[in-house]
Amino acid sequence: MSTRVKICxxxxxxxxxxxxRYGASALGFVSAMPSGPGPISEDLxxxxxxxxPAGILTFLLTSxxxxxxxxxxxxxTRANTLQLVDAVSFETYRELKxxxxxVSIVQVIHVTGSDAVDAAHSIAPFVDALLLDSGxxxxxxxxxxxxxxxxxxxxxxxxxxxxxxxVYLAGGLNPENVAEAIRLVRPFxxxxxxxxxxxxxxxxxxxxxxxxxxxxx
Numbered sequence: 001m002s003t004r005v006k007i008c009x010x011x012x013x014x015x016x017x018x019x020x021r022y023g024a025s026a027l028g029f030v031s032a033m034p035s036g037p038g039p040i041s042e043d044l045x046x047x048x049x050x051x052x053p054a055g056i057l058t059f060l061l062t063s064x065x066x067x068x069x070x071x072x073x074x075x076x077t078r079a080n081t082l083q084l085v086d087a088v089s090f091e092t093y094r095e096l097k098x099x100x101x102x103v104s105i106v107q108v109i110h111v112t113g114s115d116a117v118d119a120a121h122s123i124a125p126f127v128d129a130l131l132l133d134s135g136x137x138x139x140x141x142x143x144x145x146x147x148x149x150x151x152x153x154x155x156x157x158x159x160x161x162x163x164x165x166x167v168y169l170a171g172g173l174n175p176e177n178v179a180e181a182i183r184l185v186r187p188f189x190x191x192x193x194x195x196x197x198x199x200x201x202x203x204x205x206x207x208x209x210x211x212x213x214x215x216x217x
Contacts, residue, residue: 003182003214004189006059006168007196007207009038013048015202022211026057028083028191031073033063038193045077059083059106067095074100081106083131093126104128106168109159111151117158124165131191132156134171157185175209182217190214 007019008028016027029045030038049058060079064070065088074082081104082096088107096105106129109116120130134151151171160167166188173181174195182190196206 003187003217004168005211005214006057006189006191007193007202008059008061008170008191009193009197010048011038011040011044011200011202013051016048016052018202018204018207020053020056022207023214024056026059026081026189026191027052028059028061028193029077029079030061031063031077033061033085042073042076045079049078057081057104061085065089065092067092067099070096071099074103080104081128084108085133090126106131108133108170110134111155111171114155116155117162120159120163120167124163127165129166129168129188130159130163131168131170132159132187133191153181153185156187160186160188175206175213178210179213179217182214 004025006026007024010027058079059081061083083106085108105127107127108131168189168191169187170191173192
């Protein structure tokens with residue numbers, strides 16, 4: 001099966017359209033974050049998502065950690081997938097599944113060391129997919145994604161090889177390194193923001209090269 005591609009930090013319907021045209025199976029919409037690029041208003045997210053074709057996953061990136069806040073964001077934006085970029089309790093997963101049974105849950109794990117393997121094993125039973133990123137939630141101002149840097153892919157490779165749960169690889173991916181990353185890690189999908197952007201705008205030439213490299217891998 002070919003590697004899925006999620007293009008994140010979508011800022012307009014025109015960007016969404018371009019990403020889909022090149023082969024994106026998922027789009028990421030960033031709500032309020034403590035740091036990092038790409039946040040847009042929930043009103044704008046709610047305007048774009050209804051125009052996205054059926055069959056394309058719409059990820060709402062949220063830094064909220066309590067179920068009522070996350071449920072409220074989903075109901076305002078109507079995203080079909082929730083990407084939780086910070087840690088939540090197992091009870092929160094249960095509350096989200098109960099309130100939003102048709103909405104998928106993707107938990108981000110920030111790969112700062114080998115402890116990410118244990119975290120992946122403990123979280124996987126509660127979610128529909130995992131996303132391995134390069135942030136650091138332990139800093140005074142949390143880094144919850146959009147860092148533009150890669151982490152230790154060897155750790156991500158272990159996680160992908162040990163879990164049946166779909167795993168997306170994120171963090172510092174670009175047209176120059178994505179083929180190598182896919183060959184090493186063997187993820188279900190890849191996810192990126194800044195690697196296909198120039199001055200924060202989606203760059204069609206970079207996007208084209210990125211999808212070409214994914215295809216060769």
